Amino acid sequence: MRHVFRATKLGWDREQEGIWFDADKYTKEEAEAQFKPYQGTTKDGYPYTGYEYDGQKYHDYLYLGVYEDDKMPRNNDEYIDSLLNR
Secondary structure, eight states: OEEEEEEEESSTTOOEEEEEEETTTOOHHHHHTTSEEEEEEOTTSOEEEEEEETTEEEEEEEEEEEEOGGGOOOSHHHHHHHHHHO
């Protein structure tokens, strides 16, 4: 079982990636704590809070839930299907 998150990378293209943590080693809270908040400023001078994990900076992240290894959603459509089938 894995705790699955979807995170949006910094940048204009809003690229998203899936990040997972082994549920046998991490609780949901411990996994979520891996996303370290930081304060930044846009090039126009606006402050924002971003999140960093494993050297990558993200706009935001979303906890999708706990999934069996072979049933993890690989995209938004599979995530929505998993919600509808629960």
